Amino acid sequence: MNALEKYFLESNIITNKQAEEIGIKRHILASLVQKGKLERIKNGVYKKKDAVDDDxxxxxxxxxxxxxxxxxxxxxxxxxxxxxxxxxxxxxxxxxxxxxxxxxxxxxxxxxxxxxxxxxxxxxxxxxxxxxxxxxxxxxxxxxxxxxxxxxxxxxxxxxxxxxxxxxxxxxxxxxxxxxxxxxxxxxxxxxxx
Incomplete structure (x- = not known):
């Protein structure tokens, strides 16, 4: 299980800063958005594609x-x-x-x-x-x-x-x-x- 999968066991949303803290670069997040695995909520904030919105x-x-x-x-x-x-x-x-x-x-x-x-x-x-x-x-x-x-x-x-x-x-x-x-x-x- 990679660091991002572990993170998403705890939370449905991740920011650029939180991703960097667990060793994941911004370009990886952007790549996951292009592959349809993550959804960009707004600049620097992402959620799992199938995750329920957490207002x-x-x-x-x-x-x-x-x-x-x-x-x-x-x-x-x-x-x-x-x-x-x-x-x-x-x-x-x-x-x-x-x-x-x-x-x-x-x-x-x-x-x-x-x-x-x-x-x-x-x-x-x-x-x-x-x-x-x-x-x-x-x-x-x-x-x-x-x-x-x-x-x-x-x-x-x-x-x-x-x-x-x-x-x-x-x-x-x-x-x-x-x-x-x-x-x-x-x-x-x-x-x-x-």
Whole structure:
């Protein structure tokens, strides 16, 4: 089994950079496109010919300033069983996300102060196995508490109760993030109730 076949056991999409990291030159990718084994999604991004489209991966590849957040991050992290029909992404303030919105009309963009953008940033797998950036659970909890008026009540309640029941919760980080984001008092109230 060659390096590319091994890579595609983990993910359906590969970039030029990822291919170079596993020792595959760009001309080989181009050759595989000509032979009909790979499909070029966009410049420098390829997928297996028979692979199902992974919108999460397509959105995040070539957009390193895109992080899945809110409902979408909750779904990717397993804290919501509702597959989002609107994908929520966060980008730093000043980032022009129009090119993403044009290609994916089902996107909701949240603009985040640059100082807070990397807070709680992790990598996770999509349902189709691609690796994407999203916020961790502690950051998601802070975000949904900050915007609770615009969050679906059931998603909000399920996320909070699921988080506080989770053995993987990190309340130290939750308090730290809430302090940075200016909502420590509200977070402590939820901690007491749940």
């Amino acid at each position: 999460y991966a397509t959105i995040s590849l070539k957009n390193e300033h895109v992080v899945f957040s809110f409902h979408t991050a909750l779904y990717l992290l397993g804290f919501s069983d509702r597959a989002p029909n609107v994908l929520h992404i966060s980008v730093p303030q000043g980032y022009n996300a129009e090119h993403i919105k044009r290609k994916f009309p089902n996107i909701k963009v949240h603009y985040v102060k640059k100082d807070f953008f990397n807070l709680g940033l992790i990598k996770t797998k999509t349902p189709l196995g691609s690796t994407v950036q999203c916020y961790n659970m502690e950051r998601c909890i802070c975000d949904i508490v900050l915007k609770r008026k615009s969050i679906d009540k059931q998603i909000f309640i399920n996320a909070l109760t699921g988080y506080f029941k989770s053995k993987d919760k990190n309340t130290r980080n939750l308090i730290k993030y809430s302090r940075i984001l200016g909502i420590e008092e509200e977070i402590r109230k939820y901690m007491e109730v749940l």
